[in-house]
Amino acid sequence: MIRLSTVALAAVTLLTASSAMAAEFEVKMLNKSPDGQVMAFDPPFLRVQPGDTVRFVPTDKGHDAESIPGMVPDGATPFKGQISQEVSVKFDKPGLYGYRCVPHFGMGMVGLIAVGGDTSNLEAARQAKMPPIATKRMAVLLDQAAQSKTAESGATGAAR
Secondary structure, three states: OHHHHHHHHHHHHHHHHHHHHOOEEEEEEEEEOOOOOEEEEEOOEEEEOOOEEEEEEOOOOOOOOEEOOOOOOOOOOOOEOOOOOOEEEEEOOOEEEEEEOHHHHHHOOEEEEEEOOOOOOHHHHHOOOOOHHHHHHHHHHHHHHHHHHHHHHHHHHHHO
């Protein structure tokens, strides 16, 4: 009986510890970003770890956040928020997640979340169909994800 209690206590401790290590991030949905971009997420690019949560906050009303078809890792669950409603998304599967504000997608309101160091769906994400302004903004974000992955690889290689 003591052994079973010890095992149960160890399991609870491990679960609590892994939950405590998960972080929460906030992305604001704005009519105008701090750098002057209209219809924007702030920040537009975010790097998180598996198990972390991102809260999409409608700082300005009339926005939502939902994943862009073709821009989530294989096997990941797409997400969809409601207009003017906060939505929290826990990212468990590593990879790149492109997201948009549906009402302002044509105006280029897109963002990107890189989960873990995995950019294996980068080329698939580049092929996703989007309106011209959204495509242009997303290309910058995807380049940023690719560059930060390269920097990580370089730093890891240099440390060896």
